[in-house]
Amino acid sequence: DSGVTQTPKHLITATGQRVTLRCSPRSGDLSVYWYQQSLDQGLQFLIQYYNGEERAKGNILERFSAQQFPDLHSELNLSSLELGDSALYFCASSVGAYNEQFFGPGTRLTVL
């Protein structure tokens, strides 16, 4: 158990809908990262927040957005969902902006 929690574990929704994935980092970690793991794209870095501020951006679609709240938990919002958004979404956290990342168990999103 890495200490990173993600909810929900599974999410099934329809195309065009919007969902929110939640991540609670390890106690004391200030940085949160989001990754997408899909069969065709593999594991891709989406975005990083550090202490509430966006720190680094990867291949995140405009339909996706994220934020980190004052209590340091983070949410990833996915809107106008398409079939291709079906994937496993991982959250990771680290103490600082450039430290070892600890991964959560992931949220499996299925878009029908």
Add this chain to the structure above:
Amino acid sequence: AQSVTQPDIHITVSEGASLELRCNYSYGATPYLFWYVQSPGQGLQLLLKYFSGDTLVQGIKGFEAEFKRSQSSFNLRKPSVHWSDAAEYFCAVGLSGGYNKLIFGAGTRLAVHP
């Protein structure tokens, strides 16, 4: 562009046999290299990392990896595989000075025969 290549999608070994998983990277600067393992239904766990210094790094669970700059490789090894090592293994390179932006390879799925 930065990239990580894991040439072997699937590898099957017998329990007790030695293991080597290949990883090649493409990155202009000094790379920060990692190996992660993902067991079914689990998140990723860091096995080992290389930043600088000794090119042979030791990790958890009896794994080690060797950084070879001339070959742009960071291969993972284990002298004797256990059935519990069956999992998917990912090599990654860290950009922007270290950890914060990881580029992952496609992964190698390891099966272990009894």
